[in-house]
Amino acid sequence: MLPLKLLYGIKINVQGAKNLNLKGPYVLISNLQCSLDLLGIFQILPKRCTLFVKKESLYMFTVGVVLWLCGFIFIDHKKEAEAVEIISATGDIMLQDHLRIWVFSEGHRTGESTLEPLQREAVHLAVKAQAPIIPVVMSSYRPFLNMKTNKFTSGDITVRILPPVQTKGLSPSDIPDLTDHVWGTILSTFHEISGEPEKQASVVKEDTRQAPNY
Numbered sequence: 001m002l003p004l005k006l007l008y009g010i011k012i013n014v015q016g017a018k019n020l021n022l023k024g025p026y027v028l029i030s031n032l033q034c035s036l037d038l039l040g041i042f043q044i045l046p047k048r049c050t051l052f053v054k055k056e057s058l059y060m061f062t063v064g065v066v067l068w069l070c071g072f073i074f075i076d077h078k079k080e081a082e083a084v085e086i087i088s089a090t091g092d093i094m095l096q097d098h099l100r101i102w103v104f105s106e107g108h109r110t111g112e113s114t115l116e117p118l119q120r121e122a123v124h125l126a127v128k129a130q131a132p133i134i135p136v137v138m139s140s141y142r143p144f145l146n147m148k149t150n151k152f153t154s155g156d157i158t159v160r161i162l163p164p165v166q167t168k169g170l171s172p173s174d175i176p177d178l179t180d181h182v183w184g185t186i187l188s189t190f191h192e193i194s195g196e197p198e199k200q201a202s203v204v205k206e207d208t209r210q211a212p213n214y
Contacts (some may be wrong), residue, residue: 009154010036012043013194016161017136018117019071020046024065025101026164027126029182030136031190032104034086034147040138041102042160049100051085087121091128101125105186123179127172132164140194158193 028049030037041051045081069198091101105120137160144155 005196010039010158011154012040013156013158014044014161015158016023016163017044017165019161020044024131025098025129026098026132026134027122027129028100028102028134028136029122029139030102031107033138033141034145035128036141036145036157037104037138040136040157044136044159045102045159045175046100048098048103052090052104052148080107087125088128091099091125092126094131105183115131120175122177123175123182124172126167127175127178130168130170132166133178133182134164135162135182135189136160137186137189137193139192141198142194160189160193162189166214 003175029048030041090099090101094101101122103125105119105122123133125131139156139158141157143153144153145151163186165185167178170178
């Protein structure tokens with residue numbers, strides 16, 4: 001994947017790489033825009049780390065093949081019981097094998113400068129494993145990519161790795177506040193590194209539906 005950034009003229013600027021220098025398991029949460037996210041992911045992907053990705057991604061031709069070959073975990077969010085079982089089991093495996101899990105903050109690609117609400121699955125996983133959360137934020141692709149017209153030029157992507165958010169000692173009752181905190185950090189950082197004001201229209205409230213019991 002990395003040679004593609006040279007082919008397309010993409011420069012990736014990584015900030016805060018030292019925040020990944022943690023021993024043991026942790027959960028990375030990043031914003032989701034489009035398949036270009038893979039360039040930033042493979043630029044900083046820690047050792048012993050795998051990703052939760054939507055099952056639909058498996059059918060995205062070349063991208064799907066790459067994800068499958070990398071051993072990423074495919075989740076069908078339409079089958080809630082199955083998704084809950086996978087996420088719950090992953091929490092146990094994280095502790096046993098000292099794995100790192102990368103989860104996207106939204107359930108679907110936006111392709112815009114706005115971000116969708118932070119789903120609680122990733123936070124549930126971190127609290128269950130008592131593992132730190134490391135937010136990873138990628139800047140907007142809007143300056144060089146127009147998703148509506150499919151026009152693409154060369155450009156820069158900033159990937160900022162934020163300090164770990166500790167979950168040790170937290171319980172399921174702390175998940176709503178923790179979700180709001182992580183989401184707010186991702187949102188404000190996204191606007192900062194994208195060089196655009198934080199518009200009220202871009203602030204989407206977290207989904208208030210009852211979260212599954214992991």
